[in-house]
Amino acid sequence: MDQITSIKEIAQICGVSASTVSRVLNGKSYVKEETRRKVLDAVRRTNFRPNLLARSLKQGNARTICLMVPSYGNLIFPEIMRGVNSVALDRGYTTFFSITDERQETEEGIYNKMRNQQVEGFIICSAIGDETAIYRLCEEGVPVVLVNRFQKEDLGRLDTISVDNYRAGYVSTQYLLRSGRKRIAIACGDPGLFLYNERYRGYRDALRDAGREIDPRLVLQEPPEGHDGYYDIVKRIMLQENAPDAFFATADPKAFVIMRALHDLKLRIPGDVSVIGIDNAELSAYMEPPLTTVAQPLCRMGQEAMQMLLRQIEYKREKGTLPPPETITLPFDLLVRQST
Amino acid sequence: MDQITSIKEIAQICGVSASTVSRVLNGKSYVKEETRRKVLDAVRRTNFRPNLLARSLKQGNARTICLMVPSYGNLIFPEIMRGVNSVALDRGYTTFFSITDERQETEEGIYNKMRNQQVEGFIICSAIGDETAIYRLCEEGVPVVLVNRFQKEDLGRLDTISVDNYRAGYVSTQYLLRSGRKRIAIACGDPGLFLYNERYRGYRDALRDAGREIDPRLVLQEPPEGHDGYYDIVKRIMLQENAPDAFFATADPKAFVIMRALHDLKLRIPGDVSVIGIDNAELSAYMEPPLTTVAQPLCRMGQEAMQMLLRQIEYKREKGTLPPPETITLPFDLLVRQST
């Protein structure tokens, strides 16, 4: 016997109409118990699989969303994906995913392709400062949630979720100060990203509030090669006079590189130099020494992001328009380990 | 003006028929240049997006595939995903992804849901030893590629791709022997997984070929807690007499834990003990000392997996049946760093 491919065939087998089968399958309407059972039985026997594409086409909603991550250079994304996926699964949604590798052109192409796929919304972890394409989405009524990466101007324009990056920077720096460090260098991230600017502002204010001057020589900018570039920078700065006695890395992977450079210089961590990071990427606990870091609730971030997206989707279904944007700020946690 | 939602409206605007618009849009058939331009113009002006769901329904192929990963405990998956995604994108496919968290029940549920979504195939990185559900897929003519995790019996039954894990184990062990290590412990992985057994076999044979006895006390089994459990095991074994002078970790994350334990014991790596891993997970170069490891070509693995899947899909489209299974074994690379 060949595969049953449609509700109609099931209907024929059971001697009922297609609508009845449909009703049984999605249980929205009452069906006589006897026919119900008969249908269910036939479905099971024939291994019938309802075509979700047809259903989506008919109903005008695909129950799919798109999750976009920038690349895997940064280890926080897997956890976020996990969170998104878990909620999506629970709520009957399926997730398309896409890696943009930070290339703007592809990014817009992907939005378009996904919209053609009739996805109901986007969770974007890959915004890069130029949000015009994303605003276009919103204007056209597409639900969007920005995770972690967004600009200040995005607040109130669309749904965002992150930790308080200013506080995270502040707390990290303060912790270094309190542990007696005098010359704290900061390894900044991409200056185009709000989150890194916030972390920098936190650093600056923590120093200022402690009555310290900001030494511009200690404000390290990420070189074009990405994290890895910090290797040379650290090696160089540690040989100068007035070398720093602590590094505040604005993301864990930068901390890893910095520690590598310090080890290679035979400097002791935290004896000679402290290092603190932000993220709590999966491996920071395994560094030598284990990295003190500001832990973001990554999985939860993904979960909440998906919930925010569903809120928009449902609101839109009901009222035909996007709800007023929401901003969620999650708490973080300073994990003191042995690098400070 | 409200959104144009169908080809028909475009047709009306241009004073042609829907079929013509369709023809223009997918360029399969010749259309007079003038009308072509007229249609394309209207499409652009109205920002029309063709509904891929409808097309898929009509054509009976959705141009989507499903990628399944077990969890993010192991850092090799992001790279594989990246590889899969890149080829999929090039070939006009869109990728659903799903994290199974190694829970068998959900896994079957996901297969079903995805098949209802009409995905054209599966790339599975999450097989767990009981492949019956997967075999069922194949029997029903669903293209499947198994990446990395599969059983010996799977070879020749379905498409698989991996490195030669036996050789990888052999080479790692041999390298430790040649660097003068006498008592090499192995940190085994899940014994239910073929790949770990292969790596173990490689270890065993390398020792045997070097005329060494296998000391069962040095064959360490992964405790139920996963990698982390090795922490206590290492601490214990290093205090016994005849402690090992090297660890062969059958996956990098295990190596990280082992190094952590060794550091905490104040042992020097590689002075007192060498450590070698397999994977070249993103961070192994940042360990202290940088981890010597057998690098798998992860991204390429994902790319080739996707190509294998496409091969099956295309063959099936033509001949209506799956092609004979293929087995790809990729080369690996011993990256000697400072942990040995």
Added chain:
DNA sequence: ATGAAAGCGCTAACAG
């Protein structure tokens, strides 16, 4: 080169 018509598999009025 283009149009008319049928239909992919499903759901949702509407009628009974």
Added chain:
DNA sequence: CTGTTAGCGCTTTCAT
């Protein structure tokens, strides 16, 4: 409680 009918947006003969 169930069947009939229409149609979601698209492609694809078959005509012309």
